[in-house]
Amino acid sequence: xxxxxxxxxxxxxxxxxxxxxxxxxxxxxxxxxxxxxxxxxxxxxxxxxxxxxxxxxxxxxxxxxxxxxxxxxxxxxxxxxxxxxxxxxxxxxxxxxxxxxxxxxxxxxxxxxxxxxxxxxxxxxxxxxxxxxxxxxxxxxxxxxxxxxxxxxxxxxxxxxxxxxxxxxxxxxxxxxxxxxxxxxxxxxxxxxxxxxxxxxxxxxxxxxxxxxxxxxxxxx
Numbered sequence: 534x535x536x537x538x539x540x541x542x543x544x545x546x547x548x549x550x551x552x553x554x555x556x557x558x559x560x561x562x563x564x565x566x567x568x569x570x571x572x573x574x575x576x577x578x579x580x581x582x583x584x585x586x587x588x589x590x591x592x593x594x595x596x597x598x599x600x601x602x603x604x605x606x607x608x609x610x611x612x613x614x615x616x617x618x619x620x621x622x623x624x625x626x627x628x629x630x631x632x633x634x635x636x637x638x639x640x641x642x643x644x645x646x647x648x649x650x651x652x653x654x655x656x657x658x659x660x661x662x663x664x665x666x667x668x669x670x671x672x673x674x675x676x677x678x679x680x681x682x683x684x685x686x687x688x689x690x691x692x693x694x695x696x697x698x699x700x701x702x703x704x705x706x707x708x709x710x711x712x713x714x715x716x717x718x719x720x721x722x723x724x725x726x727x728x729x730x731x732x733x734x735x736x737x738x739x740x741x742x743x744x745x746x747x748x749x750x751x752x753x754x
Contacts, residue, residue, distance in 0.1 A: 535588035536561045536607075540571040540595060541614045563587070570595060573620060577601050584608065597621040602629060615640065619744040637690065645694035648739055649702075653678065655737070676736075679703035684735025685710075686728070686752070687742030693717055695739060707731055 537560045539552070552562055565571065565583055571593030575583070580595055581604045589610045597611055602625045611621055612634045626633050654660060656678050665671045683699045685692045688710035696706045700721055707724045709731050718725060728751070732738070742748050 535559065535609075536563055536586055537589040537591060538563045538565065538584060538587045539591045540565055541591065541593040560589070581605065592620075594620060597626070599625045602626055602631065610634070612636075617743050641690040641694050644691045644741075645698055648691075648695050648741075649698055652683075652737055652739070656681075681705070681736040682707060682734055684708070684731040684738045686731065686738065686740045688713055688718075688723070688725075689741065692739075692741040695741065696721055696723055707734060 537555055539562060555562055563586070567575075567583075570580075570583060573594040573596045575595065577596075577598060577600050580597075580601050584590060584601070584605055586607070587605070588607050589612065590608065592611055592613045593615070597620060599622045602608070602622060608631055610632050611626060613621070614636060616635050616637050616639075618633060618635065621633050623633055657675050658673070662672075679702060682705040683695075685696060685706060685708040688696065688708040692708065692710070693714070696708070699706050705724075706721070707726050707730070708718075709728050710725060713725055717723075726734070740752060
C-alpha cells in the first residue's frame with residue numbers, strides 16, 4: 534500500500550473529503566510527528582527521516598533540497614498545498630522523474646483577504662490601539678485608506694485579487710508586472726509602472742511575486 538504524508542498544519546489529523554479520497558484510492562495516510570514540520574524549519578536529516586517511508590507528499594513549507602530528494606528513493610510525487618516552487622529543487626526532482634505540483638487557484642482569494650487585513654492593521658494602528666486600550670487608552674488620528682495609493686509588486690492571480698478589493702475601497706492601484714493581463718489592467722484602471730516609480734509613489738506596498746533568481750533580494754534580503 535503506497536504511503537502519503539500530509540503535512541499542512543490545517544489538514545493534520547482531520548477527516549476531510551481529501552483524506553477520504555486518498556484512502557479510497559488505496560493510500561495509507563501518515564502525519565508528521567512534529568506538527569510544525571510543515572514550516573520548513575527542520576534539518577535535512579530530520580526531513581529525510583520523516584519522509585523516508587513516503588511514496589507521495591502533500592507538502593506545506595518543508596524544503597526539498599537536492600540532498601533530501603536523493604535520499605528518498607520511494608518518493609514518487611511532491612504535491613504542494615499552495616503556490617511557488619522555491620522550497621523544492623525542481624531540477625533534481627525532474628532528473629529523478631518526480632513530478633512537482635502546486636495548487637495555483639486554491640488560496641489566492643484567501644491571501645488577498647489576508648493582505649487587506651494587514652493593510653487595515655497598519656493603516657488603522659490596530660495592534661497599537663489594542664495595546665493602548667489595555668493600558669492608558671491613548672488615542673491618535675490615522676490616515677484613511679480611501680484615496681491612498683497601493684503599489685503591487687506582481688499582478689498575477691493574487692495581485693489581481695488584491696487589486697479588485699483595493700479599488701472597491703477607493704484606493705489608487707499601481708503595479709509592476711512583466712506579463713500583465715492588459716484587459717484586467719484596463720478594466721480596473723490600474724497603472725503599470727517601473728519599480729522605482731512604484732516605490733516612490735506607493736503609500737502601501739504589497740509584494741506578490743514568486744521567489745526566483747530574478748526576484749531574490751529585489752526589495753531586501
